[in-house]
Amino acid sequence: MAFREDQYYIERIKDGETSAFSELVEKHKDWVYTIVIRILRSHEEAEETAQDVFLKAYNSLKTFQGKSKFSTWLYSIAYNTAITKTRKRKLKTSDLDDEIIYNYSEDEISKSMYELSPEEQQQSLRKAMNDLPEEENLLITLFYKKENSIAEISEITGMSSSNVKVKLHRIRKKLYEKLRIINKIENQEKAF
Numbered sequence: 690m691a692f693r694e695d696q697y698y699i700e701r702i703k704d705g706e707t708s709a710f711s712e713l714v715e716k717h718k719d720w721v722y723t724i725v726i727r728i729l730r731s732h733e734e735a736e737e738t739a740q741d742v743f744l745k746a747y748n749s750l751k752t753f754q755g756k757s758k759f760s761t762w763l764y765s766i767a768y769n770t771a772i773t774k775t776r777k778r779k780l781k782t783s784d785l786d787d788e789i790i791y792n793y794s795e796d797e798i799s800k801s802m803y804e805l806s807p808e809e810q811q812q813s814l815r816k817a818m819n820d821l822p823e824e825e826n827l828l829i830t831l832f833y834k835k836e837n838s839i840a841e842i843s844e845i846t847g848m849s850s851s852n853v854k855v856k857l858h859r860i861r862k863k864l865y866e867k868l869r870i871i872n873k874i875e876n877q878e879k880a881f
Contacts, residue, residue, distance in 0.1 A: 692716045695759035702750060710750075714743050717760060720835060721767045727830055728771035728823040738774055742767045757844055761837075765845045768827070775823060817867035825860045832857055 692712065701709035721742050726735040745766050753762055818826055824846075831837045831845065839857075843850045 690715070696755070699750065699753065699759060710743075710747055713746075713759075717763055718743075720760070721763065723830065723835075724764055724767040724827060725771040727827040728768070728775060730823060734774065735771075738771055739767070742770050745770065758841070761841050761844050764831075764837075765847070768845050769847070772824070813868050813871050814864070816871050817864050820867055821860065821863070825856070825863070828853065828856055829860055829864070 692715075695713065695716070698709045698713045698716075702713075718739065722735060722739045725738045725742065726732065729735050729738060742763070746763050749766070753759065818829065821829070828842065828846070831842050832839075837845070839850050839853050842848075842853045846853070848856070
């Protein structure tokens with residue numbers, strides 16, 4: 690289904706045609722779900738939270754001023770709703786030691802990935818991303834998969850642009866370390 694610009698649906702909703710909101714839901718449901726599942730990591734909670742996100746968006750649509758893209762505004766609601774839910778759960782995560790992360794340059798990270806076949810790269814990357822804490826997984830997803838700009842991610846998450854840049858840099862290094870460990874284990878398994 691080909692969708693129109695978000696503003697078209699927003700105007701229809703503001704004119705009293707509430708059924709137009711279902712088209713916005715259809716257009717954005719996959720990415721809202723992606724955001725919340727990356728944070729919550731539970732399909733049941735993600736489905737429930739995605740519904741909450743759209744309900745909040747509908748109830749707050751009159752406050753949407755159009756200063757940013759509707760999708761950025763909506764993804765911000767999704768991010769904040771999911772983060773609030775995790776805070777209620779009080780999840781514990783353990784991070785890699787920053788000393789390990791800072792031992793690698795960007796060149797070493799890039800070179801290491803090219804040594805793998807494309808299939809091995811994809812498989813290793815999926816494993817490494819699944820091991821990331823929820824927020825880090827989401828930042829990487831927004832930047833690389835959804836191709837949001839630093840400014841858009843900053844608006845979605847409420848972090849400063851410089852904080853987003855630093856976090857993305859650290860996450861890339863963390864992913865490299867995780868990939869290095871995964872590949873080392875796989876190479877040892879192949880030797881047996």
